[in-house]
Amino acid sequence: MTEAPEPRYLDIAARLRQAIENGRYHTGERLPPEPELAKEHGVALMTMRKALNLLKADGTLLGRKGSGNYVQSIPPLRRRGATRLRLTQPDNTMTVLASDDTRSLETDHVTATVQTGAPAPILRALGLSEHDEVLLRTSRYRLTGRPVKYVRTYVPHTLLASTSLLHSDAGDDGIRAALTAAGRAPVLAREEICCRIPTTEECSHLSVPPNRFVIAAYRTSFDADHRPVEIEETVMDSASYVLDYVYEV
Amino acid sequence: MTEAPEPRYLDIAARLRQAIENGRYHTGERLPPEPELAKEHGVALMTMRKALNLLKADGTLLGRKGSGNYVQSIPPLRRRGATRLRLTQPDNTMTVLASDDTRSLETDHVTATVQTGAPAPILRALGLSEHDEVLLRTSRYRLTGRPVKYVRTYVPHTLLASTSLLHSDAGDDGIRAALTAAGRAPVLAREEICCRIPTTEECSHLSVPPNRFVIAAYRTSFDADHRPVEIEETVMDSASYVLDYVYEV
């Protein structure tokens, strides 16, 4: 019978998380300097930092270089799929996970181009070949300055001739309107979700530490003939988002 | 114009990931010992380990103490919500994310008890108070030995008097059958998804490293009168699962 000896840094991380939940450290407050914390827990600095890195991974702490470690408390946004049933749903207020719907996002970094290439899985799912042209629209969204979401939308160029509808002011509904005008209105969608380590590019775009996971959602829209017309890739900060789907069983 | 000086360990992690994708290291193969890798990349051992820890977080590598680091390649399982539309969906084969549906899960660690307490968010979402009794069914699922999913199902005790239907052989359909027999068949469901750091308990139950995120899905089922009748909490290894939802727009 060997006892399971929990590593010090996991124990300390749990204690710290507890201390924050118990209100020993309040939201926005700065933690004591790392050497001091290390001493307090009777451990070396490197071990202390390993514990702190876990809390920075899930957004409990925010480390500011040269300044300190701050308690962060971000109620996540709620991203709703399956909007058709939203109104028939009984208790939109009674949820398991907490979230905040009242805040609204700011949009920046919107681009729209016509490319002759896209990631292989995207092309396959759109039924395109390697040399087909796609319309690519990228945009980033912020919440009170902090970037939380990065969106890439792919549409076969044969479906949408002009990029004029994709620019910033046309917004997210621009593509759907254009597809509808082209007689290819989306009527069905599939979303595939995975949770993974961010690329270095995503780290800087979303300003998340490299050990924080991101949520990647791929929404493929189909027209009435069940042909794919659009793929929207959304990469979210996992600390800032909760996903929500309503469906009939 | 300050250049963005990428930390060594991120660069090395990216190089290693590239080397694995390029087939320099094959699936199941053991990597060179860590001191050797450190020397090869001209870096200290601790820095090398920081890079390796990133690849172990997302399941690219599996570290076996006393043995070595092994390249892992696990095609994720696909967890489908919104099953009602599954058949009307056009291209079940054309997906953006890769997955493997052919494998089937093994069940173990099934328990069923009547408790007089549950996590506060669960009780709230079920419309119960702190002292109400709930029926709790827990089960764990393995894929070729490796645990991938941990499920807790909560039902108000007033809805289901007996635990007999909850045991292993009754399976997942036992609860639904019992609810249907009680005239409270679920007709609508909401799933809330979040992605977070695992608890130490979840680390051991799912045998994931503490820096690997887990996917937590909370499915609340409602009867025809839109009353909540059941909450199923599923905690998944984020490296082993892809979520999939189909809905009309």
Added chain:
DNA sequence: CAGTGGTCTAGACCACCAA
């Protein structure tokens, strides 16, 4: 300018694995 976090180093000990 002093204080802070982010990174990196060069060791060490232990538990575990395989031969």
Added chain:
DNA sequence: TGGTGGTCTAGACCACTGC
């Protein structure tokens, strides 16, 4: 029994913050 990964230590340098 020798090699391996997991953890821990006690330093160091740098970039950045805020005064």
